[in-house]
Every structure is written in structure tokens, then in C-alpha cells.
Amino acid sequence: MRNLLALLPLLMLTQPCAAEIAADRAQILEHIVLQDCGSCHGLTLKGGLGRPLTTDALAHADAEGLALIILDGVPGTAMPPWRPLITEDEAMWIARYLKKD
Amino acid sequence: MKRLVFAAMTVSLLALPALVLPALAQDPCCATGDLGLVVERATGSLLVIDRSDRASIGRIEGLGDLSHASLTYSPDERFAFVFGRDGGLTKVDMLTRSIVGRIMQAGNSIGGAISDDGRLIAVSNYEPGGVKVFDADTLALVADIPGNSKTIGLVDVPGHRFAWSTWDSGEAFMADFSGTDPVVTKLGDVGKNPFDAVLTDDGHTYLIGLFGEKGVTAIDLWDANPTPVRFLKDYGKTKDDLPVYKMPHLQGWAFTQGQYVLPAVGQHELLWVNRDTLQEVARTPMHGQPVFIIAQPGSPYVWVNFATPLNDTVQVVDSRTHRVVKTLTPGKAVLHMEFAPRGAEVWISARDDNKLVIYDTRTWQVLGEVASDSPSGIFFTARAHRTGL
Numbered sequence: 355m356r357n358l359l360a361l362l363p364l365l366m367l368t369q370p371c372a373a374e375i376a377a378d379r380a381q382i383l384e385h386i387v388l389q390d391c392g393s394c395h396g397l398t399l400k401g402g403l404g405r406p407l408t409t410d411a412l413a414h415a416d417a418e419g420l421a422l423i424i425l426d427g428v429p430g431t432a433m434p435p436w437r438p439l440i441t442e443d444e445a446m447w448i449a450r451y452l453k454k455d
Numbered sequence: 456m457k458r459l460v461f462a463a464m465t466v467s468l469l470a471l472p473a474l475v476l477p478a479l480a481q482d483p484c485c486a487t488g489d490l491g492l493v494v495e496r497a498t499g500s501l502l503v504i505d506r507s508d509r510a511s512i513g514r515i516e517g518l519g520d521l522s523h524a525s526l527t528y529s530p531d532e533r534f535a536f537v538f539g540r541d542g543g544l545t546k547v548d549m550l551t552r553s554i555v556g557r558i559m560q561a562g563n564s565i566g567g568a569i570s571d572d573g574r575l576i577a578v579s580n581y582e583p584g585g586v587k588v589f590d591a592d593t594l595a596l597v598a599d600i601p602g603n604s605k606t607i608g609l610v611d612v613p614g615h616r617f618a619w620s621t622w623d624s625g626e627a628f629m630a631d632f633s634g635t636d637p638v639v640t641k642l643g644d645v646g647k648n649p650f651d652a653v654l655t656d657d658g659h660t661y662l663i664g665l666f667g668e669k670g671v672t673a674i675d676l677w678d679a680n681p682t683p684v685r686f687l688k689d690y691g692k693t694k695d696d697l698p699v700y701k702m703p704h705l706q707g708w709a710f711t712q713g714q715y716v717l718p719a720v721g722q723h724e725l726l727w728v729n730r731d732t733l734q735e736v737a738r739t740p741m742h743g744q745p746v747f748i749i750a751q752p753g754s755p756y757v758w759v760n761f762a763t764p765l766n767d768t769v770q771v772v773d774s775r776t777h778r779v780v781k782t783l784t785p786g787k788a789v790l791h792m793e794f795a796p797r798g799a800e801v802w803i804s805a806r807d808d809n810k811l812v813i814y815d816t817r818t819w820q821v822l823g824e825v826a827s828d829s830p831s832g833i834f835f836t837a838r839a840h841r842t843g844l
Contacts, residue, residue: 388497389788389806389829390763393701396540397496397522401563402581403605403622403650403702427698432650432666434698439764 375447383444387451394432399452403432409454420449487532487549487836491793493804493811496521497829501537503552506795506835509813509823513552519543525566525832528839529591530573535834536591538567544578546594549836556594560587568611568844575632577617579609586619586630588637598637600630608652608663608705610843612676618642620649620663627652627663627674627683643683645672651705654843664705666720673733686733687717687726696721697744701762704747711750712774716757718745725759727777737777742768747791751816752798756780760789769803771819781819785812793833804830
């Protein structure tokens with residue numbers, strides 16, 4: 355429940371759609387996904403120490419929830435919070451990138 | 456006498472028909488002692504490097520997903536066994552620079568090791584979890600040791616043995632291949648979420664780093680009945696610690712000046728632990744979250760690289776004073792460092808600058824650079840003779 359509440363400000367920020375990410379920044383974000391996320395989730399995102407992040411694996415996850423996980427991590431696991439490094443819009447961009455929305 | 460033999464050889468070489476020489480020149484080079492392989496993670500290729508020439512001399516392609524790939528060498532330093540993230544186990548020939556065997560042995564794997572006699576290759580797998588052991592000549596399956604957990608920290612132990620730990624269930628195991636049939640023994644419960652483990656180069660102590668709780672676990676493998684011992688009980692990550700953007704690797708845990716040097720997890724620090732008492736003796740504040748800590752052979756120094764986003768930097772620390780003596784910025788996304796076996800130089804991979812940078816370890820001057828496509832791990836063939844790999 356607390357997670358859902360925490361999600362609210364983000365939902366308000368990101369609805370109805372995420373702000374545009376500049377093309378050069380998008381390229382950097384894609385690089386982060388493949389290389390840095392890839393160090394735990396695999397370069398092809400099929401999983402490793404972290405769970406698979408393939409489009410199939412994320413079919414039932416909603417983008418807002420994923421963005422929140424990216425931003426704040428998953429306590430008690432190895433998933434770190436990326437909020438110090440990326441903005442909320444950028445997390446949303448990554449979530450949609452992963453889901454290929 | 457030597458001179459006579461040499462003179463005779465020179466004469467016989469000169470006497471060779473001229474047409475033989477081009478054939479000789481086309482032959483692959485005949486020794487691999489100063490060669491190495493660099494994992495090019497994005498393209499699934501290996502760059503073959505010559506340490507003496509400070510140059511790349513070839514590329515082997517078609518190895519699949521090489522993110523987090525590692526490799527080990529046959530005792531004759533001719534073959535490398537490459538452990539791919541996608542579960543691929545590939546045997547490559549350094550001389551012909553080609554793939555001589557490749558199997559998909561699991562869905563997802565993390566690393567492996569070769570037995571002390573060079574006959575067995577063990578692979579540690581995430582999905583499905585467990586360890587598989589293969590014949591080094593044929594890559595035929597020798598043993599399948601399934602588990603319900605991701606395996607980490609697989610090491611070779613003298614006496615045709617391997618040890619490993621399990622991320623989900625927090626156990627350590629030993630498999631003994633010295634008899635007719637392998638014997639698998641549980642070494643004990645080692646703690647929550649071990650993230651990596653390493654064997655000291657004397658084969659004495661198997662050290663296991665924990666992510667899920669505090670402390671480090673040591674297992675004395677010289678003991679007839681090895682049992683896990685917890686030390687550094689306040690070591691590890693707490694809720695308030697900094698985010699860890701890349702898991703530290705323990706293969707680089709340096710053992711120097713009678714100490715273990717450990718990466719603090721969630722702190723930008725190195726921890727120095729007295730090897731005998733297992734008590735912390737010092738901490739060194741560092742540039743970022745340490746990933747690899749590697750001892751420079753024949754010296755009191757250790758070299759350290761860092762997790763993203765502070766990964767353009769390498770620091771050198773004196774194990775006597777525990778102080779940083781040099782900070783270098785080799786390039787963007789420094790992923791690995793490999794020393795020449797006697798320590799004179801170090802090769803550093805800068806993934807996002809697509810290059811390897813070679814430093815003189817005494818002067819810290821750049822000796823050269825070698826272009827490489829998204830390089831990660833660097834492996835010189837001298838690893839063939841190191842216990843634990």
C-alpha cells in the first residue's frame with residue numbers, strides 16, 4: 355500500500371504521458387540500460403543476478419510501477435535506487451523502452 | 456656448448472629452402488605465454504592481445520552474450536574456456552584464433568573454473584541453478600550437480616576439486632573429482648545472499664562476501680572438516696548505505712602485507728583485515744564503490760576500480776599505509792584491470808572509450824593504448840597457472 359501511495363506523485367508527474375526525452379539523452383539512457391542494467395540483468399536483458407527484463411517478462415508490469423522500481427530500487431534485494439542518477443521522466447522513458455510501448 | 460648448438464641451428468636455418476619461409480610466416484605464432492584475451496561484451500567477440508607488443512593481433516567472433524563473461528586457460532596456455540552469460544561454454548584456440556568447441560550448457564551462467572590437472576571445466580549457473588562439469592578436451596558432460604539456487608563464487612581447489620556458493624540458499628559446497636565418481640559435500644551455511652567468493656592463492660581459505668546480511672564468511676579448506684566461520688560482523692550493506700550500482704567482484708580481493716583487502720559494500724571504502732586475527736585493521740576512503748581490488752604483483756600496492764557513475768577512475772593504494780598514492784583516469788567506464796604476471800605493467804579496459812590503456816606501474820605513465828570494442832574483462836594466459844581460477 356505504501357508503495358502505491360509513493361507512486362501517486364509519480365503518476366501525477368507522468369500522466370498522461372512522459373515528458374519528451376532529448377534524442378542524445380535517450381541514447382545515453384539506452385546505453386545505461388544495456389550496459390549498467392545489463393551487468394545484473396544481462397546484456398540481452400534475459401536475466402542474471404537480477405530478473406529478466408525482456409518485453410515478454412514485463413508484459414504484465416505497468417510502466418509506472420517499473421519506473422518506481424528503477425527510481426527507488428527494491429529494498430532487501432540487490433536492486434539499487436537510480437534516483438540519484440536519473441530523473442523521473444527518464445525512469446519512465448526506460449520503463450517504456452523495456453516494455454517497448 | 457650452447458654456442459655450438461646455436462651456431463648449428465643458425466646454419467641449418469640458413470640452409471632451409473627459401474620456399475619454406477613464407478609458410479613459416481603464415482603459421483600461427485607458436486607460443487602463447489605473453490598473449491591474452493579481452494572480452495568484447497557488446498559484440499560477443501574476443502580480442503587477442505600480445506602483451507609484449509602491446510597490440511591486438513586478432514579477434515575471435517561468435518561467442519554469444521558476453522556480458523559478465525569470464526574465461527580460464529588450459530595448462531598449456533593454448534586453449535581458453537569462455538563462460539558466457541547466455542549459458543554458452545566456448546573453447547577457443549589461441550594459436551589458430553578460432554572456436555574449436557561450443558555448447559549451450561544452461562540458460563544463464565556466471566562463471567567457471569578449470570581443475571588443477573586441466574581435465575575438467577566447471578561452470579556455475581544461474582538458470583537453472585547448479586554446477587555442470589565438462590571434459591576439457593571434448594566439452595562432454597562429466598557431472599551435473601543441480602541446485603535450486605543461483606551459484607556464485609565457483610573456484611578450483613587443489614586435488615581435483617571445486618567449491619562454490621549459492622545466492623538464494625546461502626550455502627557452500629565442495630565437489631571432489633579425485634575418485635571414480637564425484638563426491639559433493641555441503642561445507643555449511645554461509646549467510647544470506649553471498650554475492651561472490653574467492654580462494655586465497657595458497658588454496659587455504661575460501662572467502663565469501665555477503666550481500667543480504669553483514670559479515671564475511673571464511674572456510675578453512677586445509678582443515679579435514681571445513682566449517683564456515685563468520686568475521687567482520689559489521690561488514691556489509693545496511694539500509695542507510697549508499698546504493699550499489701555494480702556488485703563488487705571478489706576475484707580481485709587482494710591478499711597483501713598479511714592482510715585481506717575487501718571492498719566495503721555500500722560504502723566508498725576499502726577494508727583492511729589482518730589475515731591471522733580476522734580483525735579489521737584499517738579503512739581507506741575511496742573515490743567510489745570499489746568493484747575490483749587487485750594486488751600489483753611484486754609490490755605493496757593494490758589497484759581499485761569503481762562502480763558507475765564514478766567509473767572513469769582507478770586508484771592505487773599502499774597496503775602498508777592504507778593511503779591512496781595515485782588517482783588515474785584511464786577512460787570512460789573502467790571495467791577491469793589485468794597485471795603483467797610480474798607486475799611491470801597493467802592493462803585497463805575503458806568500455807565506453809572502446810580502448811585498453813596500458814600503464815607502467817612504477818611511473819604511472821601510459822605506455823600505450825589498444826583499440827577494442829566495448830572491452831570488459833582482460834585475461835592474460837598466465838592465469839593458467841593460478842589456483843582458484
